[in-house]
Each structure stands twice: as C-alpha cells, then as structure tokens.
Amino acid sequence: MKDKLIQAAIDLFDEKGFKGTSIEDITDSIGATKGTFYYYFKSKQEMLKDIHLTYILDLLEKQKAIIQDPNKSNYQKLYDIIYLIISNIRTKGKNARIIFREMRHLEGVYLEQIKGKRKDFRLNVQALLEDGIAKNEFDQNVRADISAFSILDMVNRTYYWYNPDGELTEEELADYYLGFILNGIKSKEPL
C-alpha cells in the first residue's frame, strides 16, 4: 500500500506539482482513505522526503558499485558516474522531474537529511579525484574539492535543458562531458 501511495503521489506531483496536490487527491486516486495515508506518513512533506531519499540512496548504491570496481581506471569510473546521472533523466522520468522541481519544498530536518546524502555523493567523487591525482591520472594541480563541485553542478544541471529523445544520445553527452572535464576546450593545434 505504501508503494501504491507513493506511485500515485509521483504521478500527481508530476502532473499538478507538489503544492497543487492534496493528500486527498493522492488517496482518492487509488480509492484509499486519508487514515491510510497517515498510517504511513506524518505529512505530504515527509512523503516527498521519502521519494527523494529513495532516489538518492539508489544513486549512492550504484555509485558505490562503480567506485569499487577494481578493473576500471578513474577516467572510466568518472564516465560511469556521469552516465549514471544523465541516464537517470530518462529511466527515472517522473521521479527525476519531481526530485529536481520539488526539492524547494523540502524544509528543516527533511532538507538536511537529503543534503547529507547529496554531500556523500559529492565526497565520493572528490575521493575518486584524489585517488586519480595520487595515481597521476589527473593533474597534480587539480583541486579535488572544487572539481567535484564543478563536475556535479555541470552534470546535475543537465536535467534543465537535456532532452534524452533529442539529437544527442546519453552516451554522446557523457562522452562530451568526459572530454570537456579531462581535456578542456582549448584548441590543441593553435594557429
């Protein structure tokens, strides 16, 4: 029942927004009572927090699998993490839209909880960069802390403009990002 409530809420949040959806809208759409809702959630905001938490914990788990792979270089791992974020736009569809659009409705302790998990994701990228600097895969002057912010800000914001059904595939975009991050945009054959 909890999953059913969450799925109904995701559909409605996507259609009418978090603010525009009442608890009654959610329960009505699956023929449940408000009591059922309150059995599982303290509030609509707690439910939104649960949706966020499920989303980010799934990403963290997949990120962990990528990072722990002993057969991959840090370049490959970085590519895989970028691809993970981009491909989520398509595969998580409505969930991803809600995560990005409705984040602003999270407040207080719920917001702090989500921010903590987002920070874990970023610190894992930072650790990857530090490992790559130690192995001389990345330049010795790279600041792992700043670069982790830069890479994630760039890739996360893809959501706001990228259409996975447009001319550019997810693989092409992830390739482009990796090239941008590794080699920059300066001409390699100056005039």
Next chain:
Amino acid sequence: MKDKLIQAAIDLFDEKGFKGTSIEDITDSIGATKGTFYYYFKSKQEMLKDIHLTYILDLLEKQKAIIQDPNKSNYQKLYDIIYLIISNIRTKGKNARIIFREMRHLEGVYLEQIKGKRKDFRLNVQALLEDGIAKNEFDQNVRADISAFSILDMVNRTYYWYNPDGELTEEELADYYLGFILNGIKSKEPL
C-alpha cells in the same frame, strides 16, 4: 522612495526570507504606508522580480563591455565573465543571496522575464565560444551550446559553497575555473 523600499526589502528578505517578510514589515521599517508600496509595486512578487531584473541587467551590461573589448582574446573574455560572476558574490552581498535563494518564489510572467535575461547571458557566452572556435582558440570539436551551459552552471553554482573571505581569493578561483575549462583535469605527464 522606490529605492528606499527596495533597499528595506532586500535587508528584510535577507534576514527573514521572502516568504517570512510581509509588505507591512517593509513599509514599517522605513515609516512608510502600504499605499506607498502599492504606488510602486503591484505585489511583493513584482518587487522581487524588479530586484532580480536590476541584478541581471547590470550583469548583462558588464558582460557586453567585456565581449566588445577589441583588445582581448576569447580566453581573457571568458576569464573576465567568470570573474564577474564570482566577484558579484562579494560585491552584491545581500542582493546576490536573495537572487539565488528567492528565485524559487518567482512565478508566471515574472519568472519568464528573468529566464529570458538569463538566457541572453548564456547565449552571449555561446557566441563567444563560437567566435573562439572560428579563430581556433577553442577546439574544433567544442559544442558551444553544451559548453555554455556547462560553464555557467559550474560558475553560477559557486554561490552555494564559496566563501569570498575564505582561503581562496576570487582571482584564484576564477583562474582555477579557466584552467579547468581550457585544459581539463587529465594529467599532462602520464606515468
């Protein structure tokens, strides 16, 4: 009086947030009447839009001066635009904080107006990159459209973590970003 109202509002929005500030709070703080407020603004949201618009029009004007300078390479212009954004965090202080924090309270036609100006800023960066590609300053494989998004997403989000009074100066951060964007993070002396 309009400027006085705006300055009072900026102080209050910074202190108590947009939602936590009433029109009466604003007028009371400078001993004005609500009628005075409504003489200049239709609503608190229109006032917020005006604050945003002033901020972004100022940035657009400074960006224009940078781009039109005939003595600068596109590398230098890119540096100057990055520095412009970063240094605004300090010089615009409260305004910058309100712009980033309270953007989410803009809706409808006001939001569209601000989005349009932000798009102009981005398209100017894209045009700069296109010019640099044509002059072989930037690599022929650079996608000016994607890179404009990437650069601005990265630099704009600096606001969320950068402390201009910390260990890293604005110049050092702008230098770091330019190096990241031009040369990437890959080791130039592979093992």
